[in-house]
Amino acid sequence: MKPPVTIQSIDDARKRIPSRGRNRPQAVAETIKEWIIEHGLTPGDRLPQEHQLIADLGVSKGTVREALKVLETQDLVRTRTGPGGGAFITEVSADHATALLANHFFFKDISIADIYEMRIALEPQLVADLAPYIADGQIEELRARMSAYTAPPASIEEEKEQRVAELEFHEALAGFSENPLLGFTCAFLVRLLKELTVCKKIYEQPNPELRERGVSYQVQLIEALRARDADTARAVLQAHMRTAQRIMLAQEAQVTKGFLSISKKT
Amino acid sequence: MKPPVTIQSIDDARKRIPSRGRNRPQAVAETIKEWIIEHGLTPGDRLPQEHQLIADLGVSKGTVREALKVLETQDLVRTRTGPGGGAFITEVSADHATALLANHFFFKDISIADIYEMRIALEPQLVADLAPYIADGQIEELRARMSAYTAPPASIEEEKEQRVAELEFHEALAGFSENPLLGFTCAFLVRLLKELTVCKKIYEQPNPELRERGVSYQVQLIEALRARDADTARAVLQAHMRTAQRIMLAQEAQVTKGFLSISKKT
DNA sequence: AGATATTTGTTCGTATGTATT
């Protein structure tokens, strides 16, 4: 285990912390963050202990705790109790980043059209990139996921489960991308489709066409990936997304029409 | 001003908070968040006061403060002192969401190729959407921004300033989008280009070709937007992005070659 | 402009929970 970091150039840092005013914890958090960067700390490294931070930064325990809570909320550190415990640098997980980003879009009302415009622009590109280097094991995983919804659903519950499974097919696809930005964005779009209330309502309605066409396209996609054929993969995904967009928009219109009377928007 | 929220069903909430164990502040934060959603609080609404939260939730002041700090870090609330003060719901700003998202990509090394792959897929679509309804005032803003780099730079400093101004042209463009997802993503990509260290090094080198071609494309874009011509706007942006990608990748190769010896990656 | 009341922000002492040895 690496030794705890010894903090240098404390005086410079202390000057940046307001003497008694507002937002002291945030300022302390920023200071600690700068140290992390300056010292090139990487995930797994430990920060100085609480009492040491208190002494070095010249702030109280409560303030240090709030500052660490700020960093913890950003998923930059995690703390452990006990001997050898303390705050440890962590790599910000995609899940955490997704949750924080979703907050931003909570009050803006995202439409299904918005999401599909993005998917149409990105997912064909994603699979085209993937085709040349995708591993056989990854293709196998896609096949396995697909098998969860090749048979028609027997109930409303199964209907919903299949929709989610279909979305997770695309989430897995996104996870295979070598472009972190592209992969994250596509996965985020799928997560929005999984969680938006409008979508949840749609998933409660039977929709044989979407399922059948979806399966058909995905069979073609797997075929194209197996053949390492980027152009075909791209074309298949483009058609897939366009079809899904058309059907989802039609269903959105139906659902919102049925619920107009109890719309919460004033 | 709306009256402060009175908290109901406290007992249910209290049960979810661990009695003495770890992560009490997070649990309290989650509880408050659920209240916000359950009561349909919107930006501007006030949360109960600190002392009331302490009483209602049965936790200490420090714990409540840490919980509020968690929400504050997520940009969900902001607090004010004084009479009538307290914690107020806020709309999570794009800036804040951007900063939190950037944390996730900090340890993953994003390449210029990754960014431009996304820009090529998204920005042409963005301007095509924009063309039919963009306001004359917005076109005027673009023109004004462009004027900051129509003349060749006289120094390295001016070189960098012009690069940033050019990127902010695209940031403004993204801000005009009616698709929040598309707008946010494009703006985020531009912000990455502004802040990545590799890019900063590139901007220190003179690059007349990128500037001249950029201005030329942007003149064409403004022309197309003025004519409300979506197809031309899309085509121009596509060419613009492809050219920029080619030049940036070439410069990236040069810069990294020059700095290979002091690369920090082990 | 100044005094006052209200509410958050900061500190410190103390006690408790938890994991390592």
Added chain:
DNA sequence: TAATACATACGAACAAATATC
């Protein structure tokens, strides 16, 4: 099991900010 080292939680007192009169 006991001792130790660390974070976690609580409460009281005080400081700072701001709205109102």
